[in-house]
Amino acid sequence: MEDDRTRARIEARLGILSALGNAFLALLKLGLGWAGQSRALFADGIHNVADLLVGGVGALSARVAEKPPDEDHPYGHGKAEVLAAAGVAAFLGVLALLLAVQGIASFGNPEPPIPSWETLAAALFSLGLKGVLYRATIREAERLSSYALQAVALDHRSDIWGSLAAALGILGSYLACATPFAWFRHADAVGSVVVAALILRMAYDLLRETGDILMERTLPPETLERYARIVRSFPEVRNIDRLRARTHGHYVLVDLRIAVDENLTVAQGHALGRAVKEALIADDPRIREVLVHLNPYPYPATEGGRPAAAEPSRNEGEGMPGDRPP
Numbered sequence: 001m002e003d004d005r006t007r008a009r010i011e012a013r014l015g016i017l018s019a020l021g022n023a024f025l026a027l028l029k030l031g032l033g034w035a036g037q038s039r040a041l042f043a044d045g046i047h048n049v050a051d052l053l054v055g056g057v058g059a060l061s062a063r064v065a066e067k068p069p070d071e072d073h074p075y076g077h078g079k080a081e082v083l084a085a086a087g088v089a090a091f092l093g094v095l096a097l098l099l100a101v102q103g104i105a106s107f108g109n110p111e112p113p114i115p116s117w118e119t120l121a122a123a124l125f126s127l128g129l130k131g132v133l134y135r136a137t138i139r140e141a142e143r144l145s146s147y148a149l150q151a152v153a154l155d156h157r158s159d160i161w162g163s164l165a166a167a168l169g170i171l172g173s174y175l176a177c178a179t180p181f182a183w184f185r186h187a188d189a190v191g192s193v194v195v196a197a198l199i200l201r202m203a204y205d206l207l208r209e210t211g212d213i214l215m216e217r218t219l220p221p222e223t224l225e226r227y228a229r230i231v232r233s234f235p236e237v238r239n240i241d242r243l244r245a246r247t248h249g250h251y252v253l254v255d256l257r258i259a260v261d262e263n264l265t266v267a268q269g270h271a272l273g274r275a276v277k278e279a280l281i282a283d284d285p286r287i288r289e290v291l292v293h294l295n296p297y298p299y300p301a302t303e304g305g306r307p308a309a310a311e312p313s314r315n316e317g318e319g320m321p322g323d324r325p326p
Contacts, residue, residue: 011149014137018152019055021133022048022159025126029166032122038115039106040169040191041123043099043199047162050092050199051155054085054206082213089207096200103192112185114177115170123167130159158198165194216246223284227254230279236260236272238297251288254280262296269294 029045032038106112134156141149169191176184218224224243231240239259245252256276260269273292281287 010140010144014140014149014152015055018133018137018156019052021129022051022055025129025159026052028122029126032116032119036116036119037113038119038166038170038188039103040166040188040195041115041119043103043192043195044123044126044162044166046095046099047159047195047199050095050202051159053092054088054202082210085206086210086214089203089210092199092203093207096196096203099199100193100196103189103196106189107186112173112189114173114185115188120167120170120174123163123170126163127160127167130156130163134160158202162195162198165191165198167191169194213247216248219245219247219252226283227280230283231256231258231276233279234272234276236264236268237276241295245287248288252284252286254287254290255293256290257293257295259295259297259299262298264294 026045026048029041029048033040033042033045134153137149137156138153141153169188172184172187172190174184175187176182224245227245228240228243231237231243237258237260240256241259242255242257244255247253258276260272264272273294276292277290280290
């Protein structure tokens with residue numbers, strides 16, 4: 001396993017290489033797509049611009065998100081990235097719809113222009129370059145177990161499909177000159193609609209992810225169970241009465257209620273809460289804050305004879321499976 005510094009250096013290097021590749025391909029495709037009259041190649045260039053936009057806005061908003069908490073934002077600025085991503089997603093969605101509408105509208109032209117051969121060469125070059133970048137990135141992602149590089153690799157794979165759609169669209173339009181099937185002339189426009197659909201899918205995925213974070217969707221069950229195993233590893237913890245966790249931008253906030261011996265002193269309870277917090281953060285560096293509430297054990301009974309502390313409210317969630325029974 002690479003150390004953190006080497007890992008960060010490799011991630012940064014491949015991230016920069018990806019950005020440079022997208023910038024070069026965007027200029028190439030937009031220029032040749034416009035000059036060579038290829039809607040598909042031009043749309044694929046917009047696809048690369050979208051990649052640059054998502055990465056650039058993400059990097060800038062991450063600097064805001066890393067600002068420490070202040071009086072007006074006591075929980076930090078983590079959602080700055082989410083708000084920026086939501087704005088980018090909305091912009092890309094509108095852009096994709098415009099490209100799709102223009103491509104579909106061109107079907108009404110009985111004699112659409114045939115793209116130049118340079119547009120096909122550019123699409124095939126993009127296909128090859130993105131294939132090389134994908135293989136190099138996914139190899140490092142698997143070696144380093146890097147989620148960041150996995151995301152970059154998936155982005156390259158999406159670009160491969162976009163370039164393939166553009167190349168097939170341009171090739172299809174050439175068939176109109178070599179076959180009696182005149183409708184092949186619209187293949188380039190069809191390719192542009194396919195690329196627009198890929199951009200729209202990117203916008204949808206980004207908007208869905210930001211929506212989950214803004215609505216404070218809980219973490220996956222397997223992650224919560226891993227947290228619970230760590231909490232249960234402390235012998236002083238008699239039961240987990242409640243465990244909730246939510247994303248706050250790029251980091252995680254945890255709310256925890258545990259049952260401990262009622263004779264525990266305040267100092268002992270404080271030390272236990274701090275130890276639990278440190279253990280959770282050591283396991284998952286994304287965790288920024290852990291709020292630990294201690295309930296007395298045995299539980300004091302309510303008037304109905306049920307343990308009061310073990311009864312979560314309707315919106316608080318249930319105790320974790322496998323907890324020690326009261």
